Amino acid sequence: MPVNLNVLEQFHAVKGIEIATANAGIKQTERPDIVVFKLSEHTRTAGIFTQNAFCAAPVTICKQHLQQTQARMLLINTGNANAGTGQTGFDNAMELCQVLAEANSVAVNEILPFSTGVIGEPLPMQKILPVVKSNLNFSESIWFDASRGIMTTDIQPKGFSKQVEIQGETITVSGISKGSGMIKPNMATMLGFIATDATVSQEIIEQLCSELGEQSFNRITVDGDTSTNDSCILMATCEAQNKPIESEKSEGYSELKSVLLEAFQFLAQAIVRDGEGATKFVTIQVEAAKTQREALDVAYTVAHSPLVKTALFASDANWGRILAAVGRAGIDDLDLHHIEIYLDDVCIVEKGGRAASYTEEAGSKVMAQDEIQIRIHLGRGKESETVWTTDLSHGYVTINAEYRT
Amino acid sequence: MPVNLNVLEQFHAVKGIEIATANAGIKQTERPDIVVFKLSEHTRTAGIFTQNAFCAAPVTICKQHLQQTQARMLLINTGNANAGTGQTGFDNAMELCQVLAEANSVAVNEILPFSTGVIGEPLPMQKILPVVKSNLNFSESIWFDASRGIMTTDIQPKGFSKQVEIQGETITVSGISKGSGMIKPNMATMLGFIATDATVSQEIIEQLCSELGEQSFNRITVDGDTSTNDSCILMATCEAQNKPIESEKSEGYSELKSVLLEAFQFLAQAIVRDGEGATKFVTIQVEAAKTQREALDVAYTVAHSPLVKTALFASDANWGRILAAVGRAGIDDLDLHHIEIYLDDVCIVEKGGRAASYTEEAGSKVMAQDEIQIRIHLGRGKESETVWTTDLSHGYVTINAEYRT
Known part of the structure; x- marks a missing residue:
């Protein structure tokens, strides 16, 4: 059993973030295996990714899309990592982005794809495509469902949610993560998604994602094996009424950084607590x-x-x-x-x-x-x-x- | 059980090398736990040692003595690594060298000490000193006994012995090694002793030890943990009648190098074959x-x-x-x-x-x-x-x- 890890069932919704989950039958479980995030149009997003040279197709695409434009949707599937799958893997991931983009009237490069699960097997497109095409049922309040939907062989879902006062405004930070090693059969492992409704500049969100990632997801190790799919995404929907945080000197910067650090470290440490066979x-x-x-x-x-x-x-x-x-x-x-x-x-x-x-x-x-x-x-x-x-x-x-x- | 590792019971004696073994009772086993090598006066010796910054007292002394003069005796104890023992550990190792030197009429810096076994406990001097002081019974033909005497939690003793013709002379190479990981409770692990009666210059013996060590003992890993005591010693007694091998161009150099490489690699691989829990x-x-x-x-x-x-x-x-x-x-x-x-x-x-x-x-x-x-x-x-x-x-x-x- 995980070491001192409680399951969070009640999350605070993050204004500007809606989530849909579905079960495409990629894995034979009762849990959802598809999770889609929809981000309001003001959302600013930053990501950090695996350093593994054999990074998976979705990681390559995420990096490209993040450089080109602001993300409007995240598409996550579990059960298959789409790693070590060559050109076909890349084409499959792009097709999923295309189809989701069309169904939701956004541009293809506004989609960030994520896959986690078995390495080296082709994505079961015939199972995933119908779900991605369908009319997904989005809701602000299914973070817990999403935390279960991104699990592979995690024993417990991992969630963080907190509200703080910044500049007199209530700011929400909610996040989920998954991973417990690079696990049987060869799971490509760590994912983290953290969102806040704080109003923050693109520069600051990128800086925070990279700096806080260093102090959290890049400081955990179960077995030293870096997966091909590790990704962590920080989203600021800018829906809160705080004065924009545009530099380290902005009012509220250090309070926001502090609660985000708490979120990053909690979610990173949760992966270790649920590490494979962990007793300590x-x-x-x-x-x-x-x-x-x-x-x-x-x-x-x-x-x-x-x-x-x-x-x-x-x-x-x-x-x-x-x-x-x-x-x-x-x-x-x-x-x-x-x-x-x-x-x-x-x-x-x-x-x-x-x-x-x-x-x-x-x-x-x-x-x-x-x-x-x-x-x-x-x-x-x-x-x-x-x-x-x-x-x-x-x-x-x-x-x-x-x-x- | 070790993977495809046969026990060698019959070694060729190496002219100029005599060995004594004794049981000082450091460990509670039937096997000897003290092994002493006596080298003829023409013997040329080289060594490679652990890169661990916390190297054990005997390693520090070995390096100093090898720089100062030619070795005449090696003193090996198992059951206690004399590592992590601070100044006391250094003083104890020096005292053993002193006593062995006096009992055998050699200089103290002509002794090379080696310890393997538990880290962090003081050497049981009251058990070892009487043995080192005593009249040891040296023989050319107890290599097998020595291979058992340097074991700690090795499952099998490890030995190599071969004769080849070089310049029309019969040249012998015999060697022993021990180690199987850095093992319970915290064994400080790998030792290798390889001897030949070939006549070789000091420069060549040093070069061969370092080059062959790179291709053997420095290319094996059980768990990636480098012990505090790893040492490998190559000795050439120069008792054979071959024309001295003084450079890479000397007649017989490549034949000698080839058989020594075989010895180094066999003894290094034997440690892996007997690796902790190894099934492959x-x-x-x-x-x-x-x-x-x-x-x-x-x-x-x-x-x-x-x-x-x-x-x-x-x-x-x-x-x-x-x-x-x-x-x-x-x-x-x-x-x-x-x-x-x-x-x-x-x-x-x-x-x-x-x-x-x-x-x-x-x-x-x-x-x-x-x-x-x-x-x-x-x-x-x-x-x-x-x-x-x-x-x-x-x-x-x-x-x-x-x-x-």
């Missing part, structure tokens, strides 16, 4: 690094170490494995004597070896928790970074070693 | 890369991908996972349309997607084997690299998630 939610914080890059290198080396991850699964305070992972992170001139490593507040390593004050009892107590912080103080500079990850359990192997049939 | 032996070959570096980046990204490794465990020809791993290896301007991926001789990926000729049946047949080659043709240049790895099984998680107690 682990925060790895590296501080006093010379550069951001080296802080991240250390954090990811620890987060990806199968030995650290299996020790976490075993609730074993095996500090030697953490120390060895820090040591092989490729940091130049690392002075071991300045490094301190903590499990929550328990110092486990100092001066190149086990901390004098350390007791197995204190370490084991922290490791028994289902939420653990590993804090690594490099003693070299002022930069710090945080990533979130899970343990490596038998559940992970079972999920990923099952046959695709 | 996997060769990952990347070819037509622009640079060696990018070939290695792709090979290691695939080799370390938990998704590829669990698919290998499941004998599932899940080509999408291999493709996704190649895509996230961080190669600039990767043109997907030039990439081909093969399982043995079966083409699974071409032109950015599943190969037209591919059938699940053909892929599954290869994946069912216990030895599998994944060949990735990047279509960008002329460099190629090969690494060897294993699958990720429940056995791996079980071994590494067990408590240290």
Whole structure:
């Protein structure tokens, strides 16, 4: 079961965002497998996408369309990632955009397509096309349905919704995400959709999407495998009556950024909490690094170490494995004597070896928790970074070693 | 059980190398836990060591001693890695060198110390010192005993021995290695000792050790975790009557290099075959890369991908996972349309997607084997690299998630 993840059933609607869901029968589940967002005409949209060179056809199209014009609709299907499908995959995705555009009287490049599910199989067009052509039933209030509609093998839907006062106006932020690893049979994984009704300039929405994505979706790792389909979209419908937020100095900028960061981090962390076979939610914080890059290198080396991850699964305070992972992170001139490593507040390593004050009892107590912080103080500079990850359990192997049939 | 790994019981003795083993009771096993090599006075020695910044005390001392003088003895203990032990660890290792040097009338810096086993616990000096002080019983013919004496949680001892004719002289190469991951509780892992009686210059022995180490011990990975103690030593006793091999142009150089490469690769691959929980032996070959570096980046990204490794465990020809791993290896301007991926001789990926000729049946047949080659043709240049790895099984998680107690 996911680690401390509650299901959100009641979302605040976001003025200017309507959603439709449908079941095209791509997957054999009771859940919807098609989700369509309709965005009001003032909506400003920004996206961040997978860095994987083998990115899926819909990702390529999303990037092109976002550069050309403002998005008016998002079309999401689960059950099939349309990745590793060559030219046919591209043509299929474009055809879906075309058909949805015609049915809703928008331009084809105003559609952003997203697919998630099995890699390398052609989209079942005969199942999806009739749904996309049909008269979809849009509503402002089916965010929960949408959060279920984008799930693949997620155990739980993931949602965030909050209202805050900005410039005396009530501003809403709602969002959904999906993903739990790159999962059986070969799911192409992470999607995130976050919307606000705040009035914001295009420049600011792009900047926020990229900056907040860095601090959230780009700081989580279940198994280190980047999917071919990862996408995160931030939409501002500009329907709220706040004075436009056009720069970092605008009134309300920092309040908006703060609630959006909360949304991004909650939805990103929810993916880790629902990570494949996860039994722990682990925060790895590296501080006093010379550069951001080296802080991240250390954090990811620890987060990806199968030995650290299996020790976490075993609730074993095996500090030697953490120390060895820090040591092989490729940091130049690392002075071991300045490094301190903590499990929550328990110092486990100092001066190149086990901390004098350390007791197995204190370490084991922290490791028994289902939420653990590993804090690594490099003693070299002022930069710090945080990533979130899970343990490596038998559940992970079972999920990923099952046959695709 | 290890994948296709036979136990070698009969070694050819290497003229100029004598070995003693003893059981100091560091570990509770019937096997010896102390191994001492005595090298004849003409022996030339070279070593390669872990790049881990938290390298163990004996590694630091080995490097210093090798720079200062020729080695006359190697002192190896298992059961305790003397890593993460700070100044005390360094002092303990030096004391053991001192005592062994006095008992055998050699200089302290003519001793190379090696430790493998638990990280972070002080060496049990009261157990080791009496053995090191004692009158050790050296013999040319106990290589098999030595191969067992350096084991920690290895399932099988690992040995190589071969005689070849060089310049009409019979030249012997024998070697042993140990390691199978960075294992429970936190073994600091890989050791390799290879000896020949060939007469070789110091320059050549150093060059061979570094070059062959690159093509063997530095191309294997079980879990991507580099231990704090990894060491590999190449010794040439110069007792054979061949004309000294002093350059790459010397008569016999290429024959010697060839048999030493065989020894290095056999002993390195033996570690993978005996990898933790291994059920497959996997060769990952990347070819037509622009640079060696990018070939290695792709090979290691695939080799370390938990998704590829669990698919290998499941004998599932899940080509999408291999493709996704190649895509996230961080190669600039990767043109997907030039990439081909093969399982043995079966083409699974071409032109950015599943190969037209591919059938699940053909892929599954290869994946069912216990030895599998994944060949990735990047279509960008002329460099190629090969690494060897294993699958990720429940056995791996079980071994590494067990408590240290």
